[in-house]
Amino acid sequence: MRIAAGLIFAGAVSLCASGVAWSQTPAPKSAAAPQAAPAPAPAAAPAPAKPVCANPNALGIARTVEIDTTGGPGFGFEHFKQLDFLRDHEVVLTFDDGPWPLNTPSVLKTLAEECTTGVFFPIGKHSTYYPEILKQVAAAGHTIGSHTWSHATLTNKKLTEDQRKEEIEKGFSAVKWALGASPSPFFRFPALQHPPEMVTYLGTRNIAMFSCDLDSFDFKARDAKQVIDVTMKKLDKLGKGIILMHDFHKHTAEALPELLHRFKAGGYKVVKMIAKTPVQTIAQYDDEILKDAKLPTVSSRPVSSVVQTISE
Ligand SMILES: [Zn+2]
Numbered sequence: 001m002r003i004a005a006g007l008i009f010a011g012a013v014s015l016c017a018s019g020v021a022w023s024q025t026p027a028p029k030s031a032a033a034p035q036a037a038p039a040p041a042p043a044a045a046p047a048p049a050k051p052v053c054a055n056p057n058a059l060g061i062a063r064t065v066e067i068d069t070t071g072g073p074g075f076g077f078e079h080f081k082q083l084d085f086l087r088d089h090e091v092v093l094t095f096d097d098g099p100w101p102l103n104t105p106s107v108l109k110t111l112a113e114e115c116t117t118g119v120f121f122p123i124g125k126h127s128t129y130y131p132e133i134l135k136q137v138a139a140a141g142h143t144i145g146s147h148t149w150s151h152a153t154l155t156n157k158k159l160t161e162d163q164r165k166e167e168i169e170k171g172f173s174a175v176k177w178a179l180g181a182s183p184s185p186f187f188r189f190p191a192l193q194h195p196p197e198m199v200t201y202l203g204t205r206n207i208a209m210f211s212c213d214l215d216s217f218d219f220k221a222r223d224a225k226q227v228i229d230v231t232m233k234k235l236d237k238l239g240k241g242i243i244l245m246h247d248f249h250k251h252t253a254e255a256l257p258e259l260l261h262r263f264k265a266g267g268y269k270v271v272k273m274i275a276k277t278p279v280q281t282i283a284q285y286d287d288e289i290l291k292d293a294k295l296p297t298v299s300s301r302p303v304s305s306v307v308q309t310i311s312e
Pocket residue numbers: 018019022096097147151190191
């Protein structure tokens with residue numbers, strides 16, 4: 001396969017071996033869990049109108065590239081070295097593991113202030129907990145892919161091939177459910193662990209894979225300063241690249257305003273990546289999300305029908 005041949009494993013030591021510290025306890029599914037299916041999804045999210053940028057010194061967006069995901073191309077030199085499309089001093093901002101309260105909205109606020117954009121790789125489960133936050137990501141015009149259903153490491157030998165496919169497919173179906181529209185066919189493997197047979201599978205599904213060129217290591221940072229220092233040091237060395245961050249993490253959200261200022265000051269320019277066509281989800285997994293979403297069963301009767309004042 002063309003795809004498998006293009007995959008270059010970086011070995012045990014990886015600059016981008018990130019996401020492994022994903023250990024925050026997910027929110028309980030009760031109150032925030034989806035109760036009903038949204039209206040039937042259109043084929044793709046409508047393209048939001050280009051907002052006017054109120055900040056004359058904003059980082060902005062230098063150019064937009066459209067990706068034809070046929071055959072499942074791979075991006076990010078840490079694992080995929082075929083597609084070298086970024087010019088000197090160009091960066092792509094990517095954010096994993098959301099949507100999450102406070103931190104994702106904070107990242108969105110900073111990106112909006114700088115009139116710039118990123119590619120988000122949400123976790124399927126998180127998307128079902130906080131669909132309204134994911135909708136805000138889409139409404140702001142950012143690109144959204146997927147990062148599996150439950151952030152399982154897909155090289156885990158305990159998982160069967162079907163379970164690994166389910167992680168991938170249910171992730172996309174969950175994001176589609178949350179958005180009410182199909183996301184981009186952009187996928188990032190948790191912890192950047194790429195089992196070869198799943199790389200081949202994603203190729204057959206015409207889903208692009210995103211490793212990274214440089215990792216902010218924000219998930220291990222002590223504070224925002226460390227996120228900034230590590231990222232700038234690596235970026236100044238490489239001169240360009242797809243940058244891996246996590247909108248899930250507080251320190252990333254705190255670091256982002258200063259980090260984007262430093263990008264601007266360093267002459268770096270942001271490239272927006274969009275997909276030529278949305279992902280085609282599989283009905284079986286869309287149905288599984290709907291089934292999950294119906295639990296627990298809660299009465300939808302209006303409060304006035306349930307609670308009556310009988311004396312005051
Ligand atoms: Zn992750």
